[in-house]
Amino acid sequence: MATPPRTLAIDIGGTGLKASVLDENGKMVVDRVRVDTPYPTPPGVLVDTLVDLVSRLPPYDRVSVGFPGVVREGRVLTAPHFKGRNWQSYPLADALSGRLGKPVRLLNDAEIQGLGIIKGKGLEVVLTLGTGVGSAVFTDGAMTPHLELAHHPLRRDKTYNDFLGEAVKRKISRKKWNKRVLYMIEIVFDLLHYDVLFLGGGNASHIDVELPKNVRISSNDAGITGGIRLWDARVWNAVPGGSSHSGFA
Numbered sequence: 001m002a003t004p005p006r007t008l009a010i011d012i013g014g015t016g017l018k019a020s021v022l023d024e025n026g027k028m029v030v031d032r033v034r035v036d037t038p039y040p041t042p043p044g045v046l047v048d049t050l051v052d053l054v055s056r057l058p059p060y061d062r063v064s065v066g067f068p069g070v071v072r073e074g075r076v077l078t079a080p081h082f083k084g085r086n087w088q089s090y091p092l093a094d095a096l097s098g099r100l101g102k103p104v105r106l107l108n109d110a111e112i113q114g115l116g117i118i119k120g121k122g123l124e125v126v127l128t129l130g131t132g133v134g135s136a137v138f139t140d141g142a143m144t145p146h147l148e149l150a151h152h153p154l155r156r157d158k159t160y161n162d163f164l165g166e167a168v169k170r171k172i173s174r175k176k177w178n179k180r181v182l183y184m185i186e187i188v189f190d191l192l193h194y195d196v197l198f199l200g201g202g203n204a205s206h207i208d209v210e211l212p213k214n215v216r217i218s219s220n221d222a223g224i225t226g227g228i229r230l231w232d233a234r235v236w237n238a239v240p241g242g243s244s245h246s247g248f249a
Helices: 043-054 092-100 109-115 160-164 174-192 202-206 222-231
Strands: 007-012 016-022 033-036 062-067 104-108 123-129 133-139 153-155 196-200 215-217
Touching (some): 007 043, 016 222, 043 092, 062 109, 104 109, 109 123, 109 133, 109 196, 174 202
Parallel strands (some): 123 196, 196 215
Antiparallel strands (some): 123 133
16 A cells, blocks of 8 residues: 655745755644755755755655745746845746756745635635735635735825834834724725635734734744645636646756
8 A cells, every 4th residue: 555645835925944854744744844044045055955854754655835925836936035136937837846856836825725625615815924915815715816915005105014014013013013903804804805815924923902803813833834825726726827837957
């Protein structure tokens, strides 16, 4: 009887890089490992750091990677937290596959987190609060075309990142930041009229105000455990460009 495949899941963030190995059910078989995200972060530095990070983990058969930006067909289209022209159209999936010797599938980090927490009913929205604000939208469990809400104006000339990101969070009071979270929730509801909104990311743990009944805080571990869903053919084939980039270099 064949042994079920194990999946290395990597969550790339603007503050930290995290990884663990998942069993066939998406459960972590070991505690996650983490290092701070190095800066500056050209592609080569990120790949080297990830290869070193995952060397501490047990064997795996395939790799899922969440990246904070727009990705398509295994390539990075935008890398807002990592400056530099070298990121434009960078083939991150193939670069990691070549170094790790395993097939790699790459998706936006908020979308992977969403795949790990959504219920698959109605219109579900996932917003991740960390270095910046990530976003993903699902209809009856299926991903809709990716939206980079982080770069859209939220109030006056401030984007979601400007209004709620880590940099501003450190400058204002916790009370004021929480008020901004509530303001964002209202705006996103007016924009999408979601059935459920999930708030994730490292800074979701700092929310201490009463939230609307259809808004829930989710575990940040979903950014890793959601990686198992990239190897579900129904999910991956529905990703734009997914069927043309199977993850095998």
